Amino acid sequence: MEGVLRCSEHDLADLRAFQAQMYGSGSRLLDQERADWLFSRHPFRRSDEPTVWICRRGGKVVGTEAGIPFDLVVGDAHYRGSWAVELVVDPEWRGHGVGAALSEAHRDSCQVSGFLNVSPSGHRLLVRRRSSDIGHIPMYLRLVDTKRVLRWEGVPRAVRLLVLPLVAPGLRLLDTAGGIRNGRTELVPVDAFDERSDTLWQNVSRLYPAISRRDATWLRWRFDECPDRHQYLRYYVRHRGRLIGYLVLRRTEWNGCAALSIVDYLAAPGDVSRLLAAGVRIARQLDAAVLLCNTLNQRARGALRLSGFFRRRNQSIRFFAYTGDESLLRDIQDPTKWFVTSADSDLD
Ligand SMILES: CC(C)(COP(=O)(O)OP(=O)(O)OC[C@H]1O[C@@H](n2cnc3c(N)ncnc32)[C@H](O)[C@@H]1OP(=O)(O)O)[C@@H](O)C(=O)NCCC(=O)NCCS
Numbered sequence: 001m002e003g004v005l006r007c008s009e010h011d012l013a014d015l016r017a018f019q020a021q022m023y024g025s026g027s028r029l030l031d032q033e034r035a036d037w038l039f040s041r042h043p044f045r046r047s048d049e050p051t052v053w054i055c056r057r058g059g060k061v062v063g064t065e066a067g068i069p070f071d072l073v074v075g076d077a078h079y080r081g082s083w084a085v086e087l088v089v090d091p092e093w094r095g096h097g098v099g100a101a102l103s104e105a106h107r108d109s110c111q112v113s114g115f116l117n118v119s120p121s122g123h124r125l126l127v128r129r130r131s132s133d134i135g136h137i138p139m140y141l142r143l144v145d146t147k148r149v150l151r152w153e154g155v156p157r158a159v160r161l162l163v164l165p166l167v168a169p170g171l172r173l174l175d176t177a178g179g180i181r182n183g184r185t186e187l188v189p190v191d192a193f194d195e196r197s198d199t200l201w202q203n204v205s206r207l208y209p210a211i212s213r214r215d216a217t218w219l220r221w222r223f224d225e226c227p228d229r230h231q232y233l234r235y236y237v238r239h240r241g242r243l244i245g246y247l248v249l250r251r252t253e254w255n256g257c258a259a260l261s262i263v264d265y266l267a268a269p270g271d272v273s274r275l276l277a278a279g280v281r282i283a284r285q286l287d288a289a290v291l292l293c294n295t296l297n298q299r300a301r302g303a304l305r306l307s308g309f310f311r312r313r314n315q316s317i318r319f320f321a322y323t324g325d326e327s328l329l330r331d332i333q334d335p336t337k338w339f340v341t342s343a344d345s346d347l348d
Pocket of ligand 1: 093094101119120
């Protein structure tokens with residue numbers, strides 16, 4: 001068959017051969033377990049076929065795009081969403097409308113599509129196809145072990161001389177104050193998310209105007225059933241005996257230093273600072289020098305600042321979205337409405 005079609009099991013071998021040609025045979029994108037988890041076992045999928053599209057020309061696969069379903073909750077309404085990922089066209093076939101046709105097929109499968117981490121050529125395609133440029137998903141950084149970070153040779157001399165005397169004592173004060181304020185905050189390790197996260201979701205989701213569903217069903221799929229599940233540190237966060245949120249972290253590296261990254265979190269805006277303080281505590285226990293967090297969450301900006309996080313200007317992720325639904329357009333174009341973390345799309 002020619003043209004763009006939904007990938008069936010008969011197309012899988014051709015798709016894998018095409019991807020090996022595009023990305024190299026060692027690429028993570030060829031990992032079948034990962035692909036099954038993302039595109040065939042998603043709890044919000046609407047059919048048993050993988051959420052992957054391919055384009056054939058002369059019988060050969062010449063392009064592909066995949067979608068990771070999400071359920072976008074805007075006020076009381078739910079919209080079928082899909083994060084567009086893995087869009088690639090054979091260089092010999094670029095400039096012939098294959099990318100646009102794949103994008104079209106993906107868009108037709110949902111009510112709102114999202115794009116994170118867009119390449120320059122992807123950017124041109126999205127702008128031409130009337131996707132909205134929502135802006136950037138900022139990356140925030142919190143120093144945990146200032147001395148260790150400053151040993152990194154890339155730190156400019158001026159920063160080295162200023163940061164140590166000024167910032168380090170400030171952060172220590174913040175930690176002490178946080179320790180007193182959040183003294184009754186407790187971290188409960190989670191092996192598998194349970195119905196407690198449904199209650200949390202019901203209480204908290206309405207405080208965020210545009211958020212993808214983060215209930216127990218999604219959390220189990222996203223973290224407990226993920227092929228990388230052993231890398232995630234999962235916690236419920238309780239304050240004075242009450243569940244106020246959850247935190248998911250993973251170890252990573254930042255400029256040669258051991259780091260910890262907040263992959264996902266959820267709490268009422270007023271409780272986010274308690275979650276962040278708990279994250280700093282975990283980072284310290286695990287001997288991480290910095291704590292990182294990619295998030296678009298206008299309601300948490302104050303909490304991030306007051307918890308000692310600063311924004312990395314040159315490290316943020318471009319965010320586009322598209323909807324054909326006029327009534328939804330104004331909401332999705334407004335970056336102040338969105339709640340996004342590294343757990344959305346395939347960012348993490
Ligand atoms: C981004 C990418 C998928 C676009 O695929 P593509 O098949 O070349 O996309 P299209 O053909 O639909 O559009 C590309 C260009 O060809 C032009 N074009 C499309 N159909 C055409 C036609 N029939 N005749 C002449 N030009 C045409 C478009 O106007 C567009 O021009 P522009 O980029 O200057 O605006 C491809 O460049 C790619 O694989 N890049 C590497 C991976 C990547 O960056 N993926 C995106 C991740 S977000």
